[in-house]
Structure formats: C-alpha cells, structure tokens
Amino acid sequence: MRTLKLTLAYDGTGYAGWQRQAGAETIQALVERALQPLEGCAVAVHGAGRTDAGVHALGQVASVRLTHPIDTDALLRALNANLPPAVRVLCVEExxxxxxxxxxxxxxxYRYRLATGSVAHPLDLRYAWHLPQPVDLDALQAAGALLEGRHDFASFQAAGGTATANTVRTISRLRIALERPPDWRPASGGGEIIGIELRGDGFLRHMVRAIVGTLVEVGQGRREAGSVADALAARRRASAGPTAPARGLFLVRVDYH
Amino acid sequence: MRTLKLTLAYDGTGYAGWQRQAGAETIQALVERALQPLEGCAVAVHGAGRTDAGVHALGQVASVRLTHPIDTDALLRALNANLPPAVRVLCVEExxxxxxxxxxxxxxxYRYRLATGSVAHPLDLRYAWHLPQPVDLDALQAAGALLEGRHDFASFQAAGGTATANTVRTISRLRIALERPPDWRPASGGGEIIGIELRGDGFLRHMVRAIVGTLVEVGQGRREAGSVADALAARRRASAGPTAPARGLFLVRVDYH
Structure with a gap:
C-alpha cells in the first residue's frame, strides 16, 4: 500500500459538496469513482475540508491509499480523464x-468574495455574492478585526445535528481588501470585488459563511461593528448574522506545517 | 418615439448567440421580450455585433426605439428584473x-483568452480555450503582427451561406500578452492566460475565432508565422487555421467615434 496526496480544484456549482452522500453528486464520490477502475475495487478518499454544496475549491487536499504502482504523473492524467471538467486534480504526490x-x-x-455595484456582472455570478446596496469597507475591516485570534465560535456554527462540541478555533489572519480588478475586463457599473480571506487552524460547519453574513450586516449599517464581539460571547447562532451564500466561498489552501 | 442606447454584458454559455432565431434562446430575443411588457407591443432591438452561440460580451451595445416615457434608471432596473442573471444591462442612455x-x-x-498549462483550471473552463500543449508567445506575436492593418480577410470568414461580398477589413490593433493573474487565486499547474485583443472597424463572421485558430497553429509549431500572410493572400477559408471555440471569445467594447 502507498499513500498519495492529491491537490484538487473544483467549481462547486451544481455539486452537493465534498462529502459522499446518497442521492446527490459530490466531489468525494467523483474522485472515488475515478480511482476505482484503476485500483479494481472501491477506494476511500479523505478530504481535508468537507466543503458544502456549491462551495468552490482552489486547493482542496485529499489523501488516498492505493496498491496500484502507477506513477504520479500518469495517475494525475488518468484521474482527470475520469473526472468532469469542473473537477481537476492539480497535483499528485507520494x-x-x-x-x-x-x-x-x-x-x-478560505476566501469569500463579495461583488458590489448596483448591477451584478454576469461573469461574477458563479463566484461571488452580489450586494446591490453599498458596503462600507472600513466598517467591515473593523468588525473583522474583532474575530481574529482564539475564540469560541459557537455562534457561527451551523444549527442542527452536525454541531461540534468543541467550538474554540483560532483565526490567525482575517484580511479584507478590494481585489485588484482583472486587466482584461472594462470597469462597469461602479462594482468592485471585496475579498475576505481567513486563515485558521480549523473551521466549524458554515463558520466562514456565518462570519461573512455577520460582517455584511455591519458593512451595510444594519449592525454595529462592536456587536460582533457580543455575538461571539453569546454562543448562540441567532446572535450572529445570516449564512452567506455558498457561491462566494473558496477553499484556497490547506497547510500541513 | 425616443431612441435608447443599451450597454450589455452576458455570459454566452448556453445561449444561441445574439441574433433572434426560431427554436433557440438568444440574447436579442431575451432583451426584446424583457421590453415588451413595458412598451405593450413587440419591440425590435438592434445589436452592434451579432455574437455567435457561446460567445460572451462585456460591452455589447444595442439600440431600441420606445414610446414609453420611463426614465433611464428605471428602465435599467425593469430590464434587469425581466432578464436572466447571465444577461445584464449595464447602462441605458438617451x-x-x-x-x-x-x-x-x-x-x-474583441478579446480571446487562451489558457495554457497541462491541466485546465475549472474556473477558466467557461471563459477560455484550454491548450494543454505549450504555446510560443513570441511566435504568436510575430504572426499576429502580420494581420494588423487593412487586408482582405476572406480566408478568415465562416464558410457557408452568410458570407459577405466585401471582405476587406482594418485591424487597427492586435495585441497579444499574458494576462496578469488574479491576485486571489494561487498559481497552479504552471498555467497562464494569454489574451489576444483585436480592435477593428468591423469583423466578418467567425473572423476573430479563425484568426485565433490560425495563430494557435503558429504558436504550437504546426505552421510558420509567415504563412499567415499566405493565408490572407489565398482568400480561401481552407488556407487559414480552424475556428477556435466560442467560449474563449468576448465582445469587449463597441466604439462610435
């Protein structure tokens, strides 16, 4: 048996997320099915992050144990030949x-992308959350700074059966900035993209999207920046803002050192 | 009657192009249908460029004559409310x-986007032509320079019934350069995006895509750069390269002065 590290990118639109489940197409199931003809039997692939339905990945990491001796370049090609174009293996390593x-x-x-401007640009549709009302970047940044560090993020965890008992996590960096616009697209409608990038030791289910939903309430003047600290302290989902849509969220990278 | 200028952006994926046609959804028909409830009768919208099926637009321009006195801001909102999210009116002017x-x-x-690198990134799928084999940027540029200026582009016109008799056009600028990569996506697979931007006084049907197909043959060493001049001189479609796929093409802007 050998163990392999796969790095994957995917457009999550139209998929039911990473984790295998009955009755819905998931990225994990696609990768497992792509490996099966090679290995000749069912293969289990373990992903670093269980991205939700509609969430994208630029650098998801998965591990898999195989008996087949195929070299890593050939495995990368074989996997991509068996996967839909929206899911690509970027790298295979021993x-x-x-x-x-x-x-x-x-x-x-993780990175979350907010598209501002009165009209949602068609090319940003799949990869950002469009906010037609103005967003105050300074207020977003002030509120975001209160979430950096080690906190109990119970208020930012998805309600329901999948809740985790230990809800303390460390956000080592939360950076909010305007994205540099692509040099090939004319500016239109005054819209800009705000990128919210978070690095943490781990994330609860829906945590990034609940953080973004809360920050947007601040950015739109519907919540005081300081109330984000109260939301943390309350340890109740209802004290934070709504869960932002999946389409704006990207798993950018997984760190192992 | 008043005359209005509309500026539109659209993701052409899944549409049969600009021009109204029976049995297929087109951008022109969508805009006309979006105006009809307002005007109370059928309205004809004229587009600057009849983009083909699957081609995108960042700044298509259309003109329309209306009797309704609605102000331009309200018309923009009404149109966008009646259009699918993949088609947006960016601007309405008297x-x-x-x-x-x-x-x-x-x-x-027009701009054409080529994605290089052995693996096609899922986020570039809809908006570029992926070329897994290496492309020589210098060779592309050398060949591209031969197409600038006033030429008979008969060899670069779609074969078939829609052919135009006068096939002389002027390409005032043909610029080929690497795109600056987005600051929010980690580099992956060594892939880069090559942008080919053309400004001209007019374009024949399939002309940009036939030019790109020919330049790519040069960039991949399957054709000499100088042969592009021979292709122009031959005035036969077969002497140029294949038509590049629609998904990499964008109508960027229409100039009126």
Missing part, C-alpha cells in the same frame, strides 16, 4: 504512509 | 433619434 488529509491539516485558508 | 447600434459602430474590440 506521501508518508501515515498521512491523512483531514487529521494532519494544521490550517486552512 | 441617444440621438438616428442612432443605430450596428450601422453607426465605427469599431469593435
């Missing part, structure tokens, strides 16, 4: 036998 | 009564 993409992850970087 | 988006256009800018 890993230590004990490597597990989820348990060994030391940190993850 | 125009001279004689304004016609197609007949008055003095020039157009």
């Amino acid at each position: 890993a230590d036998d004990r490597f597990h993409a989820r348990f060994d992850a030391r940190g993850k970087v | 125009a001279d009564d004689r304004f016609h988006a197609r007949f008055d256009a003095r020039g157009k800018v």
Whole structure:
C-alpha cells in the first residue's frame, strides 16, 4: 500500500459538496469513482475540508491509499480523464504512509468574495455574492478585526445535528481588501470585488459563511461593528448574522506545517 | 418615439448567440421580450455585433426605439428584473433619434483568452480555450503582427451561406500578452492566460475565432508565422487555421467615434 496526496480544484456549482452522500453528486464520490477502475475495487478518499454544496475549491487536499504502482504523473492524467471538467486534480504526490488529509491539516485558508455595484456582472455570478446596496469597507475591516485570534465560535456554527462540541478555533489572519480588478475586463457599473480571506487552524460547519453574513450586516449599517464581539460571547447562532451564500466561498489552501 | 442606447454584458454559455432565431434562446430575443411588457407591443432591438452561440460580451451595445416615457434608471432596473442573471444591462442612455447600434459602430474590440498549462483550471473552463500543449508567445506575436492593418480577410470568414461580398477589413490593433493573474487565486499547474485583443472597424463572421485558430497553429509549431500572410493572400477559408471555440471569445467594447 502507498499513500498519495492529491491537490484538487473544483467549481462547486451544481455539486452537493465534498462529502459522499446518497442521492446527490459530490466531489468525494467523483474522485472515488475515478480511482476505482484503476485500483479494481472501491477506494476511500479523505478530504481535508468537507466543503458544502456549491462551495468552490482552489486547493482542496485529499489523501488516498492505493496498491496500484502507477506513477504520479500518469495517475494525475488518468484521474482527470475520469473526472468532469469542473473537477481537476492539480497535483499528485507520494506521501508518508501515515498521512491523512483531514487529521494532519494544521490550517486552512478560505476566501469569500463579495461583488458590489448596483448591477451584478454576469461573469461574477458563479463566484461571488452580489450586494446591490453599498458596503462600507472600513466598517467591515473593523468588525473583522474583532474575530481574529482564539475564540469560541459557537455562534457561527451551523444549527442542527452536525454541531461540534468543541467550538474554540483560532483565526490567525482575517484580511479584507478590494481585489485588484482583472486587466482584461472594462470597469462597469461602479462594482468592485471585496475579498475576505481567513486563515485558521480549523473551521466549524458554515463558520466562514456565518462570519461573512455577520460582517455584511455591519458593512451595510444594519449592525454595529462592536456587536460582533457580543455575538461571539453569546454562543448562540441567532446572535450572529445570516449564512452567506455558498457561491462566494473558496477553499484556497490547506497547510500541513 | 425616443431612441435608447443599451450597454450589455452576458455570459454566452448556453445561449444561441445574439441574433433572434426560431427554436433557440438568444440574447436579442431575451432583451426584446424583457421590453415588451413595458412598451405593450413587440419591440425590435438592434445589436452592434451579432455574437455567435457561446460567445460572451462585456460591452455589447444595442439600440431600441420606445414610446414609453420611463426614465433611464428605471428602465435599467425593469430590464434587469425581466432578464436572466447571465444577461445584464449595464447602462441605458438617451441617444440621438438616428442612432443605430450596428450601422453607426465605427469599431469593435474583441478579446480571446487562451489558457495554457497541462491541466485546465475549472474556473477558466467557461471563459477560455484550454491548450494543454505549450504555446510560443513570441511566435504568436510575430504572426499576429502580420494581420494588423487593412487586408482582405476572406480566408478568415465562416464558410457557408452568410458570407459577405466585401471582405476587406482594418485591424487597427492586435495585441497579444499574458494576462496578469488574479491576485486571489494561487498559481497552479504552471498555467497562464494569454489574451489576444483585436480592435477593428468591423469583423466578418467567425473572423476573430479563425484568426485565433490560425495563430494557435503558429504558436504550437504546426505552421510558420509567415504563412499567415499566405493565408490572407489565398482568400480561401481552407488556407487559414480552424475556428477556435466560442467560449474563449468576448465582445469587449463597441466604439462610435
């Protein structure tokens, strides 16, 4: 048996997220099915982050144990030949036998993209949350700064059965800035893209999207920046803002060191 | 009657192009249907460029004559409320009564995007032509320079019934350069985007895509750069390269002065 580390990118639109589930197409199931003809039997692939339905990935990491001796370049080509174009394996590496993409992850970087301007540009549709009302970047940044550090993020965890008991996480960096516009697209409608990038040691289910939903309330003047600290302290989902839509969220990178 | 100038952006994926046609959804038909409830009768919208099926627009221009006195801001909102999110009106302006988006256009800018690198990134799928084999940028540029100026582009016109008799056009600028990568996406697979931007006084059907198909043959070493001049001189479609896929093409801008 050998252990391999796969790095993947995907457009999550139209998929039911990473994790295998009955009756819905998921990225994990696609990768497992792409490996099966090669290995000749069912293969389990473990992802670093269980991205939700509609969430995209630029650098998801997965681990898999195989008996087949295929070299890594040929495996990359074989996998991509068996996957839909919206899901691509970017890199295949030999890993230590004990490597597990989820348990060994030391940190993850997520990015959320907000599109401003009165008209939603068609090319941003799939990859940003459009906010037609103005957003105050300074207020967003002030509120975001209150979330950096080690906190109990219980208020920012998805309600329901999948809740985790230990809800303390560390956000080592939360950076909010205007994206540099692409040099090939004419400016239109005064819209800009605000990028919210978070690095943390781990994220609860829906945590990034609940943070973004809360920050947007601040940015639109519907919540005081300081109330974000109250939301943390309350440890109740209802004290934070709504969950931002999946389409603006990207798993950018998984760190192992 | 008043005459209005509309500026539109659209994601052409899944549409049969600009021009109204039976049995297929087109951008022109969508805009006309979006105006009809307002005007109370059928309205004809004239587009500057009849983009083909799957081609995108960042700044298509259309003219329309209306009797309804609705102000331009309200019309923009009403149109966007009646259009699918992939088609957006970016701007509505009052125009001279004689304004016609197609007949008055003095020039157009088109951009074609080539994605290089062995693996096609999922986020570039809809908006670029992926070339897994290496492309020589210098060779592309050398060949592109031969197409600038006033030429008979008969070899670069779609074969078939829609052919135009006068096939002389002027390309006032053909610029080929690497795109600056987005600051929010980690580099992956060594891939880069090559942008090919053309400004001309007019373009024949499939002309930009036939030019790109020919330049790519040069960039991949399957054709000499100098043979592009021979292709022009031959005035036969077969002497140029294949038609590049629609998904990499954008109508960037229409100039009226």
